[in-house]
Amino acid sequence: MHLDANDFAQLDDAQRLAILETMVVSLVADDKVTPAEAQRFDEILFSLPWGVDREVLGGMVKGARERLAALKAPAQIHDYVANLATRITSPALRQKVIFTMATLMWADGEMNRVEKNVIGLFSVAFNITTDGVAAIRDALNLPPIPPVARPGSN
DSSP: OOOOOHHHOOHHHHHHHHHHHHHHHHHTTTTOOOOOHHHHHHHHHHHHHOOSSSHHHHHHHHHHHHHHHHOOOHHHHHHHHHHHHHHOHHHHHHHHHHHHHHHHHHTTOOHHHHHHHHHHHHHTTTOOOOHHHHHHHHHTTTOOHHHHHHHHOO
């Protein structure tokens, strides 16, 4: 389930940026970045072929953090996540992205409620099936992620 160079081979710049932004969301989701999370972020970040040099990549990460910091209202957050989902269209790639997000959040050995909620939000926006979420959880040996109500599933 790990993202790799093959995943990036067919992606355009907007799709790569969407993946980068999901990684940044994972890093800052709970407003505390542990050393283990920062280390894992760097490991994943620098292992992937972004198509830009390290300095530009750093600027892209900084820009993503600034865009996230500007989101205040729930509607803004929803629109942001929905936009990311429109740029990452492959179901297999979406599952790998959620796996990567969970890997980053789990790097410090815990996944708190905020991080679980973020994974739930992205899983819904990315149309990850219950089986897909279970496969991600199993791959990471995580405890079950509470289900998030889908619109219209009362």
